[in-house]
Amino acid sequence: MKELLGRAVAGLAVDYVDIRHEENRRIRIAFRGRRLSDIAEYSNSGSHVRVYDRGGKATASVSDPDRLHAAARSAAAAARLVGSRRERPLRLAPRVGASGSFPVRTPNDVRRLSLSEKLALVSHYNDQILRDPTVVDTEADYDEFVSRRTLVTSEGQAVEYELVNVTIYGLIITKQEGVVQRVRFAFGGCEDGARLLGREEDLAQLTAIAHDLPLAEPARAGTLPVILDPSEAGLFIHEAFGHLSEADGLQNNPGFRARLKLGVTLGGPILNVTDDATLPALPGSYEVDDEGSSARKTRLISDGRLTGRLHSRETATEFGEPPSGNMRAVDAHFTPLVRMSNIFIEPHGAALDDMVASIDHGYYLCGAKGGQTTGDQFTFGATWGYRIEGGRIGPLVRDINMSGELFSTLAAISMVGNDLSFAERGGCGKGGPQQLNRKSGKGAPHIKIDRVTVGGV
Amino acid sequence: MQDAIDRACGVVDFAELHWTRERTLSVGYGDGHLQSIVDNDLSSVALRVIDKGRLGSTFGLRPDEPSLVEQAVRAASYGDKATFSFAGAAEAPRVDHYHEEVAHFTAEDLVRLCDAVRDAVRRVRPDVALHVHASAATTRRTVRTTLGANMDDRSTSLVLAFGAPIRGVGVSVNRSLGAVGSFAAPLDLVAEFDTWYAWTENASTPRTGRMPVIFAPEASFLYLLPLWAGLAGNAIEKKTSPVTERMGETILSPRLTLRDDALRAGDPASRPFDDEGVPCQRRTLVESGVLRGLLLDLRSAAALGLASTGNGIKRELFTAGTEIQPNPWAVNWIVEPGDSSLEAMIAELDEGLLVTGGIGFHSGNYSQGAFSVQAVGFHVRAGRVIGRLDRTMLSGNIYTDFLRVRSLSREARRAYTSMLSAGGGCAPYVLVDSLQVAGV
Numbered sequence: 001m002k003e004l005l006g007r008a009v010a011g012l013a014v015d016y017v018d019i020r021h022e023e024n025r026r027i028r029i030a031f032r033g034r035r036l037s038d039i040a041e042y043s044n045s046g047s048h049v050r051v052y053d054r055g056g057k058a059t060a061s062v063s064d065p066d067r068l069h070a071a072a073r074s075a076a077a078a079a080r081l082v083g084s085r086r087e088r089p090l091r092l093a094p095r096v097g098a099s100g101s102f103p104v105r106t107p108n109d110v111r112r113l114s115l116s117e118k119l120a121l122v123s124h125y126n127d128q129i130l131r132d133p134t135v136v137d138t139e140a141d142y143d144e145f146v147s148r149r150t151l152v153t154s155e156g157q158a159v160e161y162e163l164v165n166v167t168i169y170g171l172i173i174t175k176q177e178g179v180v181q182r183v184r185f186a187f188g189g190c191e192d193g194a195r196l197l198g199r200e201e202d203l204a205q206l207t208a209i210a211h212d213l214p215l216a217e218p219a220r221a222g223t224l225p226v227i228l229d230p231s232e233a234g235l236f237i238h239e240a241f242g243h244l245s246e247a248d249g250l251q252n253n254p255g256f257r258a259r260l261k262l263g264v265t266l267g268g269p270i271l272n273v274t275d276d277a278t279l280p281a282l283p284g285s286y287e288v289d290d291e292g293s294s295a296r297k298t299r300l301i302s303d304g305r306l307t308g309r310l311h312s313r314e315t316a317t318e319f320g321e322p323p324s325g326n327m328r329a330v331d332a333h334f335t336p337l338v339r340m341s342n343i344f345i346e347p348h349g350a351a352l353d354d355m356v357a358s359i360d361h362g363y364y365l366c367g368a369k370g371g372q373t374t375g376d377q378f379t380f381g382a383t384w385g386y387r388i389e390g391g392r393i394g395p396l397v398r399d400i401n402m403s404g405e406l407f408s409t410l411a412a413i414s415m416v417g418n419d420l421s422f423a424e425r426g427g428c429g430k431g432g433p434q435q436l437n438r439k440s441g442k443g444a445p446h447i448k449i450d451r452v453t454v455g456g457v
Numbered sequence: 458m459q460d461a462i463d464r465a466c467g468v469v470d471f472a473e474l475h476w477t478r479e480r481t482l483s484v485g486y487g488d489g490h491l492q493s494i495v496d497n498d499l500s501s502v503a504l505r506v507i508d509k510g511r512l513g514s515t516f517g518l519r520p521d522e523p524s525l526v527e528q529a530v531r532a533a534s535y536g537d538k539a540t541f542s543f544a545g546a547a548e549a550p551r552v553d554h555y556h557e558e559v560a561h562f563t564a565e566d567l568v569r570l571c572d573a574v575r576d577a578v579r580r581v582r583p584d585v586a587l588h589v590h591a592s593a594a595t596t597r598r599t600v601r602t603t604l605g606a607n608m609d610d611r612s613t614s615l616v617l618a619f620g621a622p623i624r625g626v627g628v629s630v631n632r633s634l635g636a637v638g639s640f641a642a643p644l645d646l647v648a649e650f651d652t653w654y655a656w657t658e659n660a661s662t663p664r665t666g667r668m669p670v671i672f673a674p675e676a677s678f679l680y681l682l683p684l685w686a687g688l689a690g691n692a693i694e695k696k697t698s699p700v701t702e703r704m705g706e707t708i709l710s711p712r713l714t715l716r717d718d719a720l721r722a723g724d725p726a727s728r729p730f731d732d733e734g735v736p737c738q739r740r741t742l743v744e745s746g747v748l749r750g751l752l753l754d755l756r757s758a759a760a761l762g763l764a765s766t767g768n769g770i771k772r773e774l775f776t777a778g779t780e781i782q783p784n785p786w787a788v789n790w791i792v793e794p795g796d797s798s799l800e801a802m803i804a805e806l807d808e809g810l811l812v813t814g815g816i817g818f819h820s821g822n823y824s825q826g827a828f829s830v831q832a833v834g835f836h837v838r839a840g841r842v843i844g845r846l847d848r849t850m851l852s853g854n855i856y857t858d859f860l861r862v863r864s865l866s867r868e869a870r871r872a873y874t875s876m877l878s879a880g881g882g883c884a885p886y887v888l889v890d891s892l893q894v895a896g897v
Contacts, residue, residue, distance in 0.1 A: 026516075026780075033695065036537035038782050042516040042528055046499070058494040063518045067498055078494035078564050085491045085568070119535055137695050173697065180697050180825050221665055221852065221895035252487030253586055253622045333499055372817045375628035379831040379850075381820025401820050403831035403850050429775060432590065432618075436775055455829040455850030455895050 002160070005047075005152035008068050014053035014076050016092055018153040019068070020290060021047045022332040029119055029142040031126040031170075041115060046332030050291075051075040055089025056082025057314070059335040093316040093323050095155055097292040102161040106281070110144065110166045110193030118142055121196060122168055128203055129172050134211045136180065140170040145438065147331070151292050161288045164191035165438055168199075169425050172207055176214035181398055183210035183367065183383050186425030189283040189441070195424065209367075209396075213384055216396035223453045225362035226402070227355045230421045232365050232382055233444030237273060237345050238428070239371035240378040240406050241266075242442075245275070245300050245308075246326070246338040246430075247315035256375065259407075262321070264306050267410040270348045273301040275310060277325065277341030283426035284341040284441030286328075291336055293325035300343075312338050330435040337431050342441030348416035355415050355448045357391040363454065364388055365400055368423065376406040401455045409449060417446035460520035461504045461529075462601045468526060469508040469533070473543040473606075475732055475771070476502045476520050476599040477779055483592035484567040489575055494564050501779035503771075505543070508533040516780050520599075541759035544734035546605030552612075552729045552737075553722040556638035559613040562593035573642035574619050581651040585621035588629075592616050600734035608734045613637050614725035620650070623657045623845065628833070630654050635725045635871060635881075653813070653835075659844030661836035663896040669809040669863065670851065670892045671802050671837075674872040676812045677884035679830065680855050681790055682774075683823040684715070687856075688742060688750070689785040690757025692824065699826050699856050704748050709855065710862035711746040712795065713887075719767065719788040724871070726789035726881050733769035733783050740766060742787075746860075752785040774819055790882030795865025802864060802888045804840045810894065811835040811842065812851060826856040832894070850895040861890035 005019045023045045030038035049060045049072045058078030060071040083089060110118075119142075126140035147163040169186035185206050188195040228236055243249060250257045277286050277295035287295050291313055298308045309319065312327040315338060329336040356364065364386045371380030381401045387394040422443035429436050465472035481497045502522075505514045506529040513533025517525050571589040578587050597611040615638070620631030630653045632646045672680065692698035700708055709715075719737030721727045730736050733755050742750040753761070754769030769783035803811065815830030822829075832851040835842045853859075866886035 030782075032691070036535075038514065039532045039535050040514045040516065040528075041532060044501070044516065044518050046518075057492070058496070060495070061497040061499060063498070063500040071496065071498065074496055075494075078496065081564060081568070082491050082494055087490070090492075115531075115535060136697055175697065181822070182824075221850065221893055223665075223848075223895070223897070252492070252588060254488065255586065255624050256622060256626070333497065335493075335495065370817075370820045372819070374816050374833070375622060375626055377626075377628050377816060377831055377833075379817025379820065381817065381829075399822055399827065399829065401817055401829035401850065401852075403817065403848070405848060434775070453848055453850050453895050455831075455852045455893075 001150045002152055002158050005150060006158070008072050009152050009154050011069065012051065012072055012076050014051050014079065016052040016154055017072065018050050018151060018291060019047060019072070020149055020151045020332060023148045024331060025146045027115065027118065027142065027144040029122050031122065031138060031140040033137050034130065039119065048329065048332045048335060049075050050335060051079040052090060052092060053079040054083035055086050056080060056084065057090050058082060061333050090314055091317045092313040095157060095292060095313065096323050096325065097157065097159065097288055097294045099158045102159070102287040104162045104164045104191045106191045108192050108194035110196065111146065113193065125168060125203055128200060129207055132207050132211055134174040134176050135172060136175040137173040138170060141168070143167050151290070153292060157292050159288055159292050163286060163439060165189065165283065166191065166193060166196065167425050168196050172210040174210045174214055179214035181210060181213040183213065184369065189424040189426055190281045190285065192281040209384055212396055213398050216384065216398040219363065219385065219397050219400040219454055221455055223451055225359050225448065225450050226452045227364045227446060227448050229366040229446055230419065230444050231368040231423055233345060233447045234423050234442035235368035235371050235380050237444055238340065238343055238442040239373045239380050240404065240409055241273060242340045242343045243373040244376065244406060245310050246340065247309050247311045247319055248338040251315055251318060260306060262306055265304055266301055266306055266407065267304040267413055269303045270416045271301055271304045271410065271413055272346040273343065274299050274346060275340055275343045279342050282342045282422050282441040284439055286341065286439065289325045289327045290329045291327040293323055293327065295325045295341065298324045310338050310340060312336070328437065330437050334435050337435065339428070339430065339437055340440055342422065342443065344420065344422065344443035345416060345445065345447065347418045347420045347445045349418050350415040352417060352446050355446060356388055356393055358448065359388045360390060362388045363397060364393055377403065378406065379403040402452045403455065404452055409452065412450040413447055414450050415448035419445045461525040462603060464526045465506060466603055469506040469530060470510065471507040471543050471603050473505045473602045473734065474502060474520055474600065475779060478597045479594060481592055481594040482562060482564060482567065483590065484564060484571055486571055486575060486587065486589040488586045491568060503779045504529045506530060506533055507539040510538055511536040512539040541755045543602040543604055544606040544755065547736050549608050549729035549736050550720055552720055552727045554612040554637040554725065554727050556613045558639045559593050559615045559637065560595045567591045567593060570617065570642060574617065574647065577642055577644055577647045578619065578650065581647065582621070582654060585654070587619065587621045589619040600730060600732065602734055606734035608730040610729050615639060621654070630657060637723055637725050656835050656842045657845040660847035661844035662847045662849055663808060663810065663836050663894050665895050665897065667891045668894055669806055670889050671809065671811045672887045672889065673811065673813040673834070674870045674884040674886065676814050677792060677872055677882065679815050679818060679828050680859060681882065682818065683826045683828060683855050685752060685787045686824040687826060688752045690751055690753040690761055691785060693751060694757055694760045697824065700748055706748055707746045708748045709743055709746045709859045712862045712865060713743060713746055713859065714741070714793040715743040716741050716791040717787045717789060718791045721789055724789060728788060731767045731769045732771040733765065735765045735767045735769060737767040737788055752787060754783045754785045757785055792869065792884035792887070794867050794869040794885040797864035797866050799866055799868065799886045802866065802886060803837055803842065806837045806840060809837045810846065810851065811837055815851065826854045828853055848896065851892060853892040858889060858892050863888040863890050
């Protein structure tokens with residue numbers, strides 16, 4: 001494949017071209033209640049071309065390898081059209097990756113298991129959930145994605161690399177007194193198959209919460225202090241801050257870019273945030289990004305001050321900052337975007353008991369339930385929570401969504417715990433058309449935020 | 458070419474092939490400058506088989522891949538007992554949604570359209586960081602089954618979106634337009650963009666409490682996606698839908714009539730058949746507030762002892778595409794307009810919201826009719842817009858709060874959901890009597 005791509009690259013007289021070819025294999029198993037709704041094992045392939053020429057950029061994706069040369073020539077002409085109309089040319093920073101081969105190696109490679117063993121595993125977890133009498137439906141999915149990628153560039157770089165992501169995830173859907181609630185679970189989220197095994201106790205704890213949740217009190221609307229558990233805090237930092245650390249989102253927003261200059265104070269000295277693709281066996285871990293840059297660790301907030309940003313080679317040039325190896329595409333149908341790898345709040349030392357004791361009236365919120373960011377505004381949900389009254393944890397609460405504004409909310413983080421943990425399922429949408437990236441990690445310890453707006457009844 | 462259906466005949470009980478070919482050319486502008494051109498030429502297939510009474514599926518790039526049938530048969534060997542059959546021979550209705558001119562659009566054509574929009578915006582808002590995106594797509598969809606279904610359709614779409622971040626905030630004011638044929642720069646949308654942008658200059662946070670809310674067409678997904686989740690056959694079958702066994706009962710305000718019109722001419726969301734090869738229809742789902750119809754794919758229809766309504770769509774909340782299994786989903790929603798106007802709605806409010814979007818819809822318990830989002834839009838007080846919404850959450854449940862709708866506008870327009878892959882539809886402005894707002 002390298003030779004084929006090399007010939008296509010060599011055939012173009014442009015400032016820069018890279019071609020990424022992917023051979024992808026996926027296994028999906030899905031239960032909906034007692035019904036096995038989907039079982040499929042399949043593969044596909046495709047190629048993506050990026051051309052920079054005379055200050056312009058164009059891309060093309062093809063399914064049919066016979067179309068590759070024509071697509072590359074067409075992209076070259078389109079890049080020149082873009083360049084001819086730009087006052088400020090698009091340029092790439094010097095490359096920061098080497099040629100080579102980067103296969104995924106793990107002692108617990110789930111690919112060794114047979115399809116029937118995988119089916120039995122997810123069926124086992126699904127059956128466990130269904131034994132609870134309040135469960136009216138389940139979603140229990142096995143998703144295995146293996147991508148073998150070859151990237152060849154006109155700078156002489158040739159990289160072969162692999163991405164592996166295996167997750168068992170789903171929903172526990174319960175109903176009591178006419179109220180239906182959903183609690184999420186996820187195991188794995190990386191190449192390590194051992195994470196999928198022996199999770200019965202974790203699932204039992206989540207099923208117990210799902211059992212009780214329909215009878216919980218709905219959250220009351222208002223603005224008040226909250227404690228976020230690690231999954232909620234990880235989602236918060238991903239949504240509220242992480243997307244604004246992706247330079248391509250700021251590239252064409254001069255007003256907002258001015259507010260996020262390196263060195264600006266965003267929070268107190270207890271706040272430290274890092275993005276690190278090199279951490280082993282997490283949803284957002286990888287060795288090489290989709291423009292051939294080596295993965296790395298980027299300190300984004302240090303002692304409350306903005307100290308780093310996530311970049312492609314193009315945005316690094318435009319911002320005059322170092323490339324960070326965060327340029328990634330979900331598959332060959334898409335051009336890479338600047339994406340977080342594993343973003344997390346670093347632990348600081350506060351104890352959960354002290355956080356609870358410091359709140360007279362507020363909520364302790366648990367179980368990340370998805371979020372969304374638009375500019376400096378963010379929203380994220382909690383699957384369940386507890387009312388805090390007089391420094392003590394009170395009754396179970398349901399139907400919780402929160403929103404806020406980046407700058408004031410980061411400044412309102414008043415306590416950071418010592419119990420860092422990472423979510424076991426990635427999932428982040430970005431771009432148009434949207435790329436839903438499963439290889440996106442997030443983590444945090446417990447944190448306390450002094451003021452958050454909670455939507456409720 | 459011998460495709461997977463030819464290969465599957467005599468090998469499996471039944472087979473269904475879904476093949477999509479899509480050519481999409483798009484251009485993007487950032488801060489008023491042409492930024493990139495994207496040209497995608499993609500093909501994908503899905504094959505479902507029922508073999509020895511069991512269901513299995515697989516996916517690939519082309520229908521003549523020799524391994525497709527073998528892979529699907531292997532999946533079926535583990536699969537569940539099939540409880541439904543694939544579509545048989547039927548005639549698909551005609552839908553006018555292919556325009557030769559758009560099929561032959563070039564990058565230069567899209568650049569000219571975007572330039573015209575940019576220049577029109579600059580005449581009224583010279584200092585905004587304008588982003589413009591335009592794409593021209595040609596899609597060909599084929600569904601064949603061993604039971605005789607043989608559906609083939611081609612369509613075009615031209616989509617334009619533009620907007621600009623509110624100064625110093627990062628949240629954008631956006632407008633969009635889609636059609637199956639060519640169009641000129643939409644100056645009416647540019648004028649509306651200018652009005653909305655002017656309204657953003659002040660930030661305003663309403664009080665916490667219940668108040669009336671106007672939903673713009675662009676925000677219609679906030680109340681319609683929970684409804685589609687409730688009308689979906691699989692939720693009815695499992696009795697997790699709030700409208701289970703409520704056919705013929707009042708579930709929404711008598712002012713609301715909602716249709717799913719897959720055959721609407723000139724609409725990019727229209728289609729003659731669904732992703733299971735079942736002919737699509739023009740259907741009334743809610744008539745003057747009364748539940749009249751459900752959304753059924755082949756599987757959920759069989760479970761309920763009914764016929765598919767042609768709503769088996771390869772779409773989920775966040776993703777759409779060949780590799781998604783068909784789900785019951787609205788094709789092209791229509792909210793029937795009323796006789797009011799946006800101006801009259803605003804004028805009658807002492808305090809309320811004009812909501813043009815919501816952030817975080819998917820975090821809510823939408824399958825139960827609930828929504829809880831950060832509201833995007835404008836704060837209305839004493840009959841006029843006083844600023845953009847800031848730090849405002851909006852919560853409600855369509856089955857209780859949408860029983861009291863005060864009025865609907867005559868103006869209705871197509872609205873896309875920007876983040877969700879949930880399709881789109883056409884809706885007027887809808888004024889709801891009272892919803893919970895969390896502000897100051």
